Amino acid sequence: MTNRRDFIRISGLGMGGLAVSASSLGVYKNLASSPPKGAELSVDTDRTPTICEICFWKCAGWVYKNQEGKIWKVVGNDEDQHSNGRFCPRGTGGPGMYYDEDRLKTPLIRTGERGKQIFREASWDEAFDYIARKMRAIAEEHGPECLALLTHGSGGKYFGTLLKAFGSNNIAAPSYAQCRGPREVAYHMTFGEGVGSPERTDIRDTRCLVLIGAHLGENMHNGQVQEMSDAIDKGASIITVDPRYSIAASKSKYWLPIKPATDLALLLAWIHVLIYEERYNREYVEKYTYGFEQLKAHVKNMTPEWAYGITTLAPDLIRKSAREMSDAAPAVIVNPGRHVTWYGDDTQRSRAMAIINGLLGSWGQRGGFYNPETVSVPDWPHPPYPVPRRTWRDAYPGKYNLAYETIASGICDATIPDINRECNFKGWIVNGTNLIKTIPDTSKTLEAIQNLELLVVIDTMPMAITGWADVVLPECTYLERYDTIRNSPHRKPAIALRMPAADPLYNTKPAYWMAKELSNRLGLEAYFSWNSIEEMLDWQLKQVGTSLEEMQRIGVKTFERSYDDLYFDKEQEIEFLTNTGKIELYSTELAAEGFDPLPVYTAHEEPPAGFYRLNYGRAPMHTFGRTANNALLKDLMEENTAWINPKVAGEWGIENGQYIWLENQDGVRSSFPIRARITERTRWDSVYMVHGFGHTNDKLSRAYGRGASDSELITRVHVDPIMGGTGMRGNFVTFKFEPKKEEAAS
Numbered sequence: 001m002t003n004r005r006d007f008i009r010i011s012g013l014g015m016g017g018l019a020v021s022a023s024s025l026g027v028y029k030n031l032a033s034s035p036p037k038g039a040e041l042s043v044d045t046d047r048t049p050t051i052c053e054i055c056f057w058k059c060a061g062w063v064y065k066n067q068e069g070k071i072w073k074v075v076g077n078d079e080d081q082h083s084n085g086r087f088c089p090r091g092t093g094g095p096g097m098y099y100d101e102d103r104l105k106t107p108l109i110r111t112g113e114r115g116k117q118i119f120r121e122a123s124w125d126e127a128f129d130y131i132a133r134k135m136r137a138i139a140e141e142h143g144p145e146c147l148a149l150l151t152h153g154s155g156g157k158y159f160g161t162l163l164k165a166f167g168s169n170n171i172a173a174p175s176y177a178q179c180r181g182p183r184e185v186a187y188h189m190t191f192g193e194g195v196g197s198p199e200r201t202d203i204r205d206t207r208c209l210v211l212i213g214a215h216l217g218e219n220m221h222n223g224q225v226q227e228m229s230d231a232i233d234k235g236a237s238i239i240t241v242d243p244r245y246s247i248a249a250s251k252s253k254y255w256l257p258i259k260p261a262t263d264l265a266l267l268l269a270w271i272h273v274l275i276y277e278e279r280y281n282r283e284y285v286e287k288y289t290y291g292f293e294q295l296k297a298h299v300k301n302m303t304p305e306w307a308y309g310i311t312t313l314a315p316d317l318i319r320k321s322a323r324e325m326s327d328a329a330p331a332v333i334v335n336p337g338r339h340v341t342w343y344g345d346d347t348q349r350s351r352a353m354a355i356i357n358g359l360l361g362s363w364g365q366r367g368g369f370y371n372p373e374t375v376s377v378p379d380w381p382h383p384p385y386p387v388p389r390r391t392w393r394d395a396y397p398g399k400y401n402l403a404y405e406t407i408a409s410g411i412c413d414a415t416i417p418d419i420n421r422e423c424n425f426k427g428w429i430v431n432g433t434n435l436i437k438t439i440p441d442t443s444k445t446l447e448a449i450q451n452l453e454l455l456v457v458i459d460t461m462p463m464a465i466t467g468w469a470d471v472v473l474p475e476c477t478y479l480e481r482y483d484t485i486r487n488s489p490h491r492k493p494a495i496a497l498r499m500p501a502a503d504p505l506y507n508t509k510p511a512y513w514m515a516k517e518l519s520n521r522l523g524l525e526a527y528f529s530w531n532s533i534e535e536m537l538d539w540q541l542k543q544v545g546t547s548l549e550e551m552q553r554i555g556v557k558t559f560e561r562s563y564d565d566l567y568f569d570k571e572q573e574i575e576f577l578t579n580t581g582k583i584e585l586y587s588t589e590l591a592a593e594g595f596d597p598l599p600v601y602t603a604h605e606e607p608p609a610g611f612y613r614l615n616y617g618r619a620p621m622h623t624f625g626r627t628a629n630n631a632l633l634k635d636l637m638e639e640n641t642a643w644i645n646p647k648v649a650g651e652w653g654i655e656n657g658q659y660i661w662l663e664n665q666d667g668v669r670s671s672f673p674i675r676a677r678i679t680e681r682t683r684w685d686s687v688y689m690v691h692g693f694g695h696t697n698d699k700l701s702r703a704y705g706r707g708a709s710d711s712e713l714i715t716r717v718h719v720d721p722i723m724g725g726t727g728m729r730g731n732f733v734t735f736k737f738e739p740k741k742e743e744a745a746s
């Protein structure tokens, strides 16, 4: 039996053939203790509250300084539902970001050709004057709505206010069309509500957790991983569907090593078993759902035997795993996953998962999905925003009507001039997202960038995207600034504060300050009418019954729920926010838009001879590409590896540990070599690697050229017709034993 600490340690040890070095153990030790035991420092005077920015789970914690007053360590806040007082290895390594000597240090203005990284250092005034001049010029010539904000992370809120005040609401995050968008749309179609972040999965009390691709344990979303490990301790069973033997698979009662890209067939067969063996939650289905009979007819022939031919999973395994779920119902979760943009039919796959949750009656039930609550924090009062004349939707008439948020890749495509479009985007403000590595098909992103009249990048590090900027604005790290109040949904409504633990190093500044300064130059100061961020935060906090002074002391404030409705009572009549007011097994909304109202399996392209499907995922000690240069985390894992099945390695004569190059179906070869990891843990038809390596910006002294980048190899994108998500897993790679010729010469 594993306990939570083992689980996290195991997840660290399990990765990429990595031997955890002695220096890394310190980081793991911190992970389990909070606050540091035997700390010489008095708790009240020397700690300041923070919200981790190493990933988007947004754990709240404390920053401690050492006796010299230097930032020393970050630990979880016990009051915080996201972290329960513990940080994950990445969060614990956060100070590495503050101390990184490669950080962006001062504003930069481009002087040479775009992308050649020829910049001059500039003052903040010069940088802002330059940006404001260009923004005005774009607004005059093309309209303010030709400006877009691409953002991921906390500072985006302030630039969002600026952009809306300027007259554009084209604000996109890659966490939608490159990540969880299809899932959100599918759950809206089915239950009338999205899943949200943190996900409303009641893993703590579940009896059966079904992970389809979702690789918790490598995906280190803190609270979820802790709850999963607690649930395992309490005897919950785990079912993992993954072509790779993930950490989660190693903890599972059933591991279904599915043939990649065939999940929809498995899901339909599961539905078949649940319905035809009468193992669904009859009472719940009758009371709350719509379209059961259509669903039943739809899956009539989709037997486990049918699915076997597609998925390679034995019919008996499909039946047994379905029964396992139904035995646990309603305390069962078919995990909605998070990064679900895989094959382009992702909304439909997510719908099939949602339908199973509906059949098992887990939505709104203990051990299934709870009903989260959020503290509504009012914005600082400001004049109404002007109504934009056009939005990104006008670039896609009749398309993606079911997308609730802006599609980052859609902004990118609509920046490339096209005579069929009335207007193209002309300026981008890019905050905290490394678009070159984040949006698939880099050549298109670069083509878009070459057509921009203005590209402003706000980042903390020199990354691929900053290399292409006209103006680079260096943000101070999360440890050096105040920020937006965190009010994410959870079991109990709560807020958290981030405040500076130290003054910003170098000539770096927080996003709120940049946005306010820009507003002054654009005549939009009425939207930022606070005198100081402290004044603004204090006002906001007082509206919800606390104050800046109190939050500086406690970091996190948890409120009682307004209703006792974490789960709903089976006696209750519930009106779901769908067209029919029911849980829609059959989606009337999809039908109205001309899409399949019930999910249909369609085959995806197979790898050509000599090629393998490119698969990618997460490592517990890194977040995307943002931590690769972090000295503390690089110690834990300094490069990624290519997981290759021994059978395949044998055919190619590849040795374990050998450096190879990967080349995709379009002849794109990885810029850098990657070490082979020969392992039975991946199927023979795919090659797996961790995303976020193979950095191409040589200003990253530790990360440059280490490992290979999956992003480079993802040149084919399968767009989800329902909401515009960019399916990225339809790419295939083969092995090469030398770099591309032109690169070898240079």
Ligand SMILES: Nc1nc2c(c(=O)[nH]1)N[C@H]1C(S)=C(S)[C@@H](COP(=O)(O)OP(=O)(O)OC[C@H]3O[C@@H](n4cnc5c(=O)[nH]c(N)nc54)[C@H](O)[C@@H]3O)O[C@H]1N2
Residues within 6 Å of the ligand: 055, 056, 090, 179, 180, 212, 213, 214, 215, 216, 218, 219, 220, 221, 241, 242, 243, 244, 246, 258, 259, 260, 261, 262, 263, 337, 338, 339, 340, 615, 616, 617, 618, 619, 620, 621, 622, 623, 624, 688, 729
């Ligand atoms: N440590 C760490 N944790 C993170 C992050 C991070 O950068 N680092 N990022 C966070 C973010 S933003 C996200 S969105 C999540 C993403 O994490 P998740 O949503 O959990 O995972 P995915 O990226 O969808 O899936 C990765 C898994 O899918 C498997 N897989 C590949 N192809 C198939 C297939 O065809 N079928 C099935 N069933 N499985 C397949 C892979 O082998 C791998 O194990 O992680 C979050 N957590």
Ligand SMILES: Nc1nc2c(c(=O)[nH]1)N[C@H]1C(S)=C(S)[C@@H](COP(=O)(O)OP(=O)(O)OC[C@H]3O[C@@H](n4cnc5c(=O)[nH]c(N)nc54)[C@H](O)[C@@H]3O)O[C@H]1N2
Residues within 6 Å of the ligand: 053, 152, 153, 155, 174, 175, 178, 179, 338, 339, 431, 432, 433, 434, 435, 437, 438, 439, 440, 458, 459, 460, 461, 463, 475, 476, 477, 478, 616, 617, 623, 624, 625, 626, 691, 710, 711, 712, 714, 728
């Ligand atoms: N090939 C491929 N593409 C993917 C994925 C994948 O697995 N493979 N995953 C997809 C998913 S799930 C997601 S959510 C997206 C994530 O996509 P991104 O959010 O773009 O992820 P990162 O690569 O971490 O880029 C974050 C950028 O923010 C900067 N940054 C970090 N902290 C701060 C800060 O405090 N302030 C500012 N201004 N900048 C900061 C970092 O230096 C980095 O340049 O990528 C998607 N794209």
Ligand code: SF4
Residues within 6 Å of the ligand: 052, 053, 054, 055, 056, 057, 058, 059, 083, 086, 087, 088, 089, 090, 091, 092, 220, 221, 222, 223
């Ligand atoms: S899960 Fe880890 S990296 Fe993400 S916010 Fe929490 S501590 Fe930070």
Ligand SMILES: [Mo]
Residues within 6 Å of the ligand: 175, 178, 179, 180, 338, 339
């Ligand atoms: Mo994501």
